Amino acid sequence: MNYLGLLSSLLFLSNLDAFHYSKLAQYVDSHQEEYVEVLREWVAVESDSSNILKRSHVHHMMDVTAQKLRQLGGTVQLINIGNQELPDGQTITLPKVVTAQFGNDVNKSTVCIYGHTDVQPAKPEDGWATDPYNLTEVDGNLYGRGASDNKAPVLAWIHAVEAYKMLDMELPVNVKFVIEGMEETGSNGLDSMILAHRDTFFSDVDYIIISDCGWLSRKPALTYGTRGNCYFFAEVQGPKQDLHSGVYGGTVIEPMTDIVGLLDTLISPSGKILVPGIREAVAPLTDDEWKMYQDIEFDLDHYKSKIGVDQLMYSNKVDLLAHRWRYPTVSIHGIEGAFSDPGTKTVIPAKVTAKFSIRQVPNMEPATVEKQVRDYLHSGFAKRKSPNTLKVTMVIGAKPWLADIQDPLYEAGKAAVKRVFNSEPDMIREGGTIPIAKTFQDVTGKSIIMIPIGGFDDGLHSQNEKISRYNYIEGTKLFIAYLHEVAQIKKDTV
Incomplete structure (x- = not known):
């Protein structure tokens, strides 16, 4: 040749x-x-x-x-x-x-x-x-x-x-x-x-x-x-109409109190998802992934500065990137029906709808996550012994x-x-x-x-x-x- x-x-x-x-x-x-x-x-x-x-x-x-x-x-x-x-x-x-x-x-x-x-x-x-x-x-x-x-x-x-x-x-x-x-x-x-x-x-x-x-x-x-996305609406219905908090406050069990209490059970202050079964389904971080994350160019101080916070959930690069990309998270996005305009309004909303999402990762399945969240919230709601009604709907189930x-x-x-x-x-x-x-x-x-x-x-x-x-x-x-x-x-x- x-x-x-x-x-x-x-x-x-x-x-x-x-x-x-x-x-x-x-x-x-x-x-x-x-x-x-x-x-x-x-x-x-x-x-x-x-x-x-x-x-x-x-x-x-x-x-x-x-x-x-x-x-x-x-x-x-x-x-x-x-x-x-x-x-x-x-x-x-x-x-x-x-x-x-x-x-x-x-x-x-x-x-x-x-x-x-x-x-x-x-x-x-x-x-x-x-x-x-x-x-x-x-x-x-x-x-x-x-x-x-x-x-x-x-x-x-x-x-x-x-x-x-x-x-x-x-x-x-x-x-x-x-x-x-x-x-x-x-x-x-x-x-x-x-x-x-x-x-x-x-x-x-x-x-x-x-x-x-x-x-x-x-x-x-x-x-x-x-990551995927399971997006939920959790609706609590109470009285037939909005009520004056001065006239009715202290006499009714308020839908807003119920929904805030339920939202507080989804995630701990340290970021741990509290819905049973979700964290257990996640594919474990491998040694190869850890090494890859370690080699990625990423500055935590610049990241904090960019988003305007003094403290992040995790203090090292690998943990932060892993929880940003390949672990599930719960985010609470808002409550519809609540008073959110400027100024003051002394109202007890008759119905409120909380909106939250769970970013899902391999090996989580949307249908499974939907059942886990619905069962968990209904169980928690039952413990409150509230006369109000709860409806949980998953409106997005993206893999x-x-x-x-x-x-x-x-x-x-x-x-x-x-x-x-x-x-x-x-x-x-x-x-x-x-x-x-x-x-x-x-x-x-x-x-x-x-x-x-x-x-x-x-x-x-x-x-x-x-x-x-x-x-x-x-x-x-x-x-x-x-x-x-x-x-x-x-x-x-x-």
Whole structure:
């Protein structure tokens, strides 16, 4: 064998590949102002999926998304996913799901990119320093609702495909998109859509990529797991109407007293979940996980400073990350029916509904958690001997998702991060819930990777949400590089 000739050929191919990446990266740099303007146009659409009065904006956002993909020459469809039933019994049309396809070469792998273009609610009076729907750049940060979650990542994937096409370079893989408009309210209708198109649109998909998450620190990351979410309403009904506390206080057993007492039994001051059976179901932390968490870049002092607290539940990095990612938590979100406006109101609410959630992890099952919580609360309520009535309902039962970090998808991700950022990525999990990941895994059976480009301080769902120009532009380059790296998987296994 001519080893010198083989080495020469490998060096030539490597240099050619580097030249192509350099050219693509230069294209991205030269078009970054255009990318920012497109993001500004998208942020200006108030696509708040939780507010039915803004549903027309969500429909418009899906049309805008479809048009952007059509401009690149993709085969684009707007898929009708049915209606949404409102609490008052009315129904409204759900936003259509946008699908697109670029390339159908049977000799190439096919990746499917998932994203969403709906957003959380935002009002200037909530504490925004800028207009949430007018993208504003301050010190290299692009502020606006949906900038990081999830409009910039969706656009970065579109820009990545566009760069290949505008430079007349062949896409290294076939690329499909699935973009929805109801993620922030539970992805209504999407599970059914995926199941209905499993043997058509998804039949030739090899890998699924999600970029609806963020880095843990200033270091790039790849995400391999998310927690699930069991969300509960606990309703206590008492008298037939609200009562004056001066006239009736001391004579009735108040629903608010009952519900506060029940909530106090869910979790201890030290964070221990008190519902029997939940902690016992959790998969134990392995030695390999402990070592991985130990090596992750994470600063506890900066974390405390960022969220504005003096003390955390745990004082070391491994414990904190483990309880943020791979242990269940109970969070109490609020009480409906209670007086919460400014000022004073001496009222005894007739009915109150507590809202709380349990973030679930492997090996917990939503149906089991629902029974455990319902039985536990009803047992505790019976001990109170209250004449009021208790109703416990689980309104969300989203499963956790976990990937195999030895999957070639993650090796491709590491190579892409190395190429763009010249560093190894942190391998992280996400404490939040992305239900569609588990649906994709269960319905299609395909490997899934989460590749975040959002910053650790982007303020998702919060006031002053932003994405940095750096993450937006370098993230586009990361996606370009990943399309190349994931194409090598099939080649390497031939």
